[in-house]
Amino acid sequence: xxxxxxxxxxxxxxxxxxxxxxxxxxxxxxxxxxxxxxxxxxxxxxxxxxxxxxxxxxxxxxxxxxxxxxxxxxxxxxxxxxxxxxxxxxxxxxxxxxxxxxxxxxxxxxxxxxxxxxxxxxxxxxxxxxxxxxxxxxxxxxxxxxxxxxxxxxxxxxxxxxxxxxxxxxxxxxxxxxxxxxxxxxxxxxxxxxxxxxxxxxxxxxxxxxxxxxxxxxxxxxxxxxxxxxxxxxxxxxxxxxxxxxxxxxxxxxxxxxxxxxxxxxxxxxxxxxxxxxxxxxxxxxxxxxxxxxxxxxxxxxxxxxxxxxxxxxxxxxxxxxxxxxxxxxx
Numbered sequence: 001x002x003x004x005x006x007x008x009x010x011x012x013x014x015x016x017x018x019x020x021x022x023x024x025x026x027x028x029x030x031x032x033x034x035x036x037x038x039x040x041x042x043x044x045x046x047x048x049x050x051x052x053x054x055x056x057x058x059x060x061x062x063x064x065x066x067x068x069x070x071x072x073x074x075x076x077x078x079x080x081x082x083x084x085x086x087x088x089x090x091x092x093x094x095x096x097x098x099x100x101x102x103x104x105x106x107x108x109x110x111x112x113x114x115x116x117x118x119x120x121x122x123x124x125x126x127x128x129x130x131x132x133x134x135x136x137x138x139x140x141x142x143x144x145x146x147x148x149x150x151x152x153x154x155x156x157x158x159x160x161x162x163x164x165x166x167x168x169x170x171x172x173x174x175x176x177x178x179x180x181x182x183x184x185x186x187x188x189x190x191x192x193x194x195x196x197x198x199x200x201x202x203x204x205x206x207x208x209x210x211x212x213x214x215x216x217x218x219x220x221x222x223x224x225x226x227x228x229x230x231x232x233x234x235x236x237x238x239x240x241x242x243x244x245x246x247x248x249x250x251x252x253x254x255x256x257x258x259x260x261x262x263x264x265x266x267x268x269x270x271x272x273x274x275x276x277x278x279x280x281x282x283x284x285x286x287x288x289x290x291x292x293x294x295x296x297x298x299x300x301x302x303x304x305x306x307x308x309x310x311x312x313x314x315x316x317x318x319x320x321x322x323x324x325x326x327x328x329x330x331x
Contacts, residue, residue, distance in 0.1 A: 016187050017172040023157030035154035039109075043072050046140070046147030053139040059131060066129060067136065071122030078117020082110030086244065086251055111148065111232075112255055115225075134218035134270075141220035142206040145199035145228060152199070155192035163189025163238035180241040189238050198231035215271075222267040229260035 023034040051064035084091060084101045087108070091101040126136045155161045159178045165171075171187030174180075180188075206224050209215055215223070233256040244251045 017170060017190065019159045019173050019175065020157050021175075023154075023159075034157035038154035038157070039076075039151050041153075042147035042150035043068065045150055046143040049143035049146060050136075050139045053143070054131070054135065057135050057139065059135070063129070063131060064139070067122045067125045067131070070125035071118045074121025075114045075118025076104065076109070078120070079109035079111065079114030080104055081117075082113025083108040085113075086110060087242070089242075109151075112252075112259065115144070134216070137218035137221035138210075138216050141210075141224040142203045144224055145202040145206070148228075149196045149199040149203075152192045152196040156190070161192050161239060161241055163191040163194075163235075164240050180239075182240070188240075191235050191238050194235050194238070195231065198235065199228065202227040202231065217270055219267050219270050222263040222270070225263040226260050226267070229256040229263065232256045233260075 020034070025032045025034075047064050047068045050067075051062065054063050055061050080101075090096055090108075091098050122140070123133050123136065126133055156172075159174055160180075162172060162174055162180060165182055165185035166187055166189050168187075168189070170190065170193075172190040172193075173186055174188050176183075202224055205227050206220055209223050210220055233253055236250050236252045236256065239250070246254055
């Protein structure tokens with residue numbers, strides 16, 4: 001089937017979900033790319049959620065923005081490096097363009113590299129700022145999948161990372177010429193949408209586990225990682241874009257298996273001994289009010305809906321207590 005015939009068939013199937021004709025809007029000479037806007041929206045949402053959860057653990061408002069200043073660039077660099085390493089032929093193979101490896105706005109971010117890079121940058125900033133690493137891990141656990149979900153919308157605008165051809169009612173139209181397009185087929189699994197919905201479900205799972213089992217000490221982060229890996233495994237199996245295969249499985253499937261096992265082991269090991277109370281709150285209870293605590297005799301604060309409310313002066317000779325580490329929602 002020629003591209004012209006495929007276009008005719010495409011136009012005759014109104015039941016399929018449409019794809020955008022372009023992912024770029026020009027404001028004069030300035031191109032505004034939907035892919036970039038989706039990434040930015042994910043970063044903002046993740047930072048806001050993380051900040052609310054850190055405030056509930058006794059940290060000052062805005063601390064997550066400070067950490068994101070380091071985590072976001074490191075995450076983007078890590079995500080791009082992972083993508084380029086696992087898809088070298090696109091940039092260094094026959095007909096490849098090495099300069100295109102730097103053109104991040106065209107898509108191509110590997111979540112595994114993004115998590116490693118972002119975690120390294122954010123946790124380094126946390127230690128530098130005096131924020132307990134395990135508190136940060138718990139705080140970002142539901143924020144990460146929300147940010148990923150919004151970022152996946154960028155794949156929709158780029159018409160990329162879709163799945164095998166299908167006749168299901170929610171199949172999405174893909175225009176000829178996109179990576180993975182199969183001549184003669186116009187409806188495909190919207191695997192980016194599957195992952196978006198799965199990520200929101202992982203966020204809900206993390207919050208449910210937190211509220212029901214009072215799990216903390218950094219272990220919520222590994223609940224998120226394990227939950228994401230389960231979804232990524234079956235979603236990856238549906239995708240048809242170019243990928244390296246090992247023993248019949250796509251490279252990202254093997255990565256999901258390995259990371260899932262690692263997450264389960266880390267969850268078990270981090271749960272041995274100690275209290276599940278947030279580290280900062282526990283330190284304050286022991287008489288160490290932490291670097292941001294108000295002077296003795298000054299009004300202490302507690303978290304109310306993410307805002308600080310006065311609780312009255314602390315008794316002389318007693319360190320003010322930090323806000324209790326109550327689980328906070330993702331709103």
